[in-house]
Amino acid sequence: MSAWRQRRGLGATIGFTIIAINLIAVALAPWIAPHGQADLVGNVWAGPSAGSWLGLDNLGRDMLSRLLFGGRTSITLALVITLLSFLIGVSLGFAAATTLRWIDALLSRCVDALMAVPSLITALVVLSVLGTSIPVLVGTIAVLEATRVFRVSRSVAMDIAVLDYVEAARLRGEGLWWVMCHEILPNAMAPLTAEFGLRFCFSLLFVASLSFLGLGVQPPTADWGSMVRENATAINLGGTAPLLPAAAIAILTIGINLVVDWFLSFQTRGQGERA
Amino acid sequence: MLSSVVHRIGLGLLTLLVVSALVFIGTEILPGDAATAILGKAATPQAVAALRHALGLNEPAPLRYWHWLVSVLHGNLGTSLANDRPVAELIATRLKNTLFLAGVSASMAVPLAIILGILSAINQNGVFDRIISIFSIGAISVPDFFIAYMLILVCAVQFDWFPSLATVSSAQDLPARLHAIALPSITLTLVVLAHMMRMTRASIIGVMSQPFVEMAFLKGLPRWRIVVQHALPNAVAPIINVVAINLGFLIVGVVVVEVVFVYPGIGQLMVDAVSSRDVPIVQACGLLFGAIYVGLNMVADLLATMLNPILRAPK
Numbered sequence: 001m002s003a004w005r006q007r008r009g010l011g012a013t014i015g016f017t018i019i020a021i022n023l024i025a026v027a028l029a030p031w032i033a034p035h036g037q038a039d040l041v042g043n044v045w046a047g048p049s050a051g052s053w054l055g056l057d058n059l060g061r062d063m064l065s066r067l068l069f070g071g072r073t074s075i076t077l078a079l080v081i082t083l084l085s086f087l088i089g090v091s092l093g094f095a096a097a098t099t100l101r102w103i104d105a106l107l108s109r110c111v112d113a114l115m116a117v118p119s120l121i122t123a124l125v126v127l128s129v130l131g132t133s134i135p136v137l138v139g140t141i142a143v144l145e146a147t148r149v150f151r152v153s154r155s156v157a158m159d160i161a162v163l164d165y166v167e168a169a170r171l172r173g174e175g176l177w178w179v180m181c182h183e184i185l186p187n188a189m190a191p192l193t194a195e196f197g198l199r200f201c202f203s204l205l206f207v208a209s210l211s212f213l214g215l216g217v218q219p220p221t222a223d224w225g226s227m228v229r230e231n232a233t234a235i236n237l238g239g240t241a242p243l244l245p246a247a248a249i250a251i252l253t254i255g256i257n258l259v260v261d262w263f264l265s266f267q268t269r270g271q272g273e274r275a
Numbered sequence: 276m277l278s279s280v281v282h283r284i285g286l287g288l289l290t291l292l293v294v295s296a297l298v299f300i301g302t303e304i305l306p307g308d309a310a311t312a313i314l315g316k317a318a319t320p321q322a323v324a325a326l327r328h329a330l331g332l333n334e335p336a337p338l339r340y341w342h343w344l345v346s347v348l349h350g351n352l353g354t355s356l357a358n359d360r361p362v363a364e365l366i367a368t369r370l371k372n373t374l375f376l377a378g379v380s381a382s383m384a385v386p387l388a389i390i391l392g393i394l395s396a397i398n399q400n401g402v403f404d405r406i407i408s409i410f411s412i413g414a415i416s417v418p419d420f421f422i423a424y425m426l427i428l429v430c431a432v433q434f435d436w437f438p439s440l441a442t443v444s445s446a447q448d449l450p451a452r453l454h455a456i457a458l459p460s461i462t463l464t465l466v467v468l469a470h471m472m473r474m475t476r477a478s479i480i481g482v483m484s485q486p487f488v489e490m491a492f493l494k495g496l497p498r499w500r501i502v503v504q505h506a507l508p509n510a511v512a513p514i515i516n517v518v519a520i521n522l523g524f525l526i527v528g529v530v531v532v533e534v535v536f537v538y539p540g541i542g543q544l545m546v547d548a549v550s551s552r553d554v555p556i557v558q559a560c561g562l563l564f565g566a567i568y569v570g571l572n573m574v575a576d577l578l579a580t581m582l583n584p585i586l587r588a589p590k
Contacts, residue, residue: 113293117565118527121545125301128549128557205418209531212420213546228420232535235424236439238432246421253416 012262018255029068037069037222045234058230070222078204084142089149094180097157111147119144132215141206152195156188190267197260201253224249287573294565299340302554353555362559373540380463388468392475397502411469423462423535441536459536466528467521478513482506512579519575523568
């Protein structure tokens with residue numbers, strides 16, 4: 001846990017605070033939200049008042065409550081997608097780096113093919129056939145994200161697989177699975193952790209973009225992307241309703257980026273000191 | 276030189292083939308095929324079977340892919356399921372609009388990004404560099420639609436400089452068109468600017484650790500001359516790559532930005548077609564976006580090869 005003893009600096013502290021506030025607010029949403037996410041409490045796009053600090057949305061629902069519940073949907077979805085993409089990407093990436101060469105070639109060419117088209121476009125093509133539902137959304141984005149995770153984990157594992165201690169483990173007869181879990185994974189943790197943060201941000205933005213296009217999370221469930229869509233017309237009346245959920249996404253993403261930057265900076269510094 | 280160019284073009288064509296196969300697999304082989312998509316979930320099995328037969332869906336998939344590919348190469352993109360019009364006709368004008376928007380944005384973003392990238396490399400770790408760096412971290416983290424709505428709020432609602440809806444028609448002259456797409460093109464510029472700028476700066480600073488740069492410093496040249504005359508020419512290849520990758524981002528950004536500003540382009544068409552599950556239109560749009568993306572990468576690689584004396588030299 002030497003990571004925690006490192007001097008964090010202003011950026012990382014702000015980042016950690018943003019992430020903590022988001023997680024706590026989202027976890028406690030049903031208890032701290034002043035209203036339900038579907039409750040009509042007043043006039044459409046009413047301004048901020050004592051009962052609803054951030055005003056009301058396009059149907060007269062409380063903006064703050066919907067932001068809390070929406071964050072719950074958005075963050076949970078992004079987290080599930082990222083975990084799933086790491087499960088797929090890391091296991092295939094490690095397999096490509098440690099097993100037979102033709103498996104590596106096959107997997108790498110498949111990933112190249114998937115990455116030949118921008119992922120939003122691929123996702124749109126898949127959604128047009130399978131229709132929009134949460135499992136389809138999660139599965140599609142997870143597979144598309146897994147291609148990036150595959151690239152990173154493969155190249156990291158390639159570097160580790162040739163080191164002496166991996167060779168030693170193999171020579172004393174450890175199985176492939178054991179080597180992956182006990183030798184390669186612990187040593188690949190640092191770059192994979194940084195990648196996890198960045199992939200999470202990307203998944204969050206991806207789900208939000210699809211929801212904003214009306215192809216992601218469907219109403220009445222609140223989610224940050226679809227909230228922007230629902231409130232979009234308020235902007236022409238000078239209202240800020242669509243900016244609030246968009247800002248929530250932006251703030252969380254900036255927070256995670258700050259933490260990842262800090263993490264990467266002391267990781268590389270640590271390596272430099274050892275050398 | 277010639278062999279590497281031919282090789283790269285061949286690779287590009289192969290990638291295009293793979294992209295077309297992906298689009299085909301995505302729309303034809305996945306469960307819930309075109310017949311179900313047309314008829315909806317409530318359709319009787321008999322109706323689905325009849326339509327599958329009519330659409331030729333009972334043929335083996337590779338054969339169908341071949342037929343589809345041949346007809347696409349002949350410019351026949353099929354007919355829209357929603358209104359029975361030929362897809363090619365629906366796409367033609369919208370493609371022009373999208374390329375216009377993307378072209379205007381790129382012609383603002385690319386020079387601006389390279390100039391700002393060079394300036395911040397000259398001013399490395401100075402005040403200007405830090406301001407640029409903070410701005411770019413912010414711009415990378417913010418979703419496209421946030422930038423778009425901020426611009427609408429400030430430039431269209433508060434000050435009324437530009438329209439918030441980008442409606443264009445063929446009757447408009449060029450200045451009127453540019454005025455109409457001002458906000459969407461500024462949004463797209465901001466979306467790709469930060470990335471391009473950061474990576475331009477990084478490429479130049481990467482070259483700055485080379486011995487010939489050290490030599491230039493020892494000769495006593497000023498920093499700006501070293502960056503512009505010694506480092507920049509050697510960083511051209513990575514910068515071209517950066518520009519190509521970011522023009523790829525621009526293409527994806529177009530989808531969201533067109534929806535925000537209700538701009539009649541391919542992105543908007545594709546999103547509408549996905550909601551109404553109009554598969555032929557989605558296929559055609561997916562193929563177009565994919566082809567543009569692959570083409571950009573190919574052109575970038577070719578340019579980088581031509582500009583690099585080591586790669587240019589005959590082996």
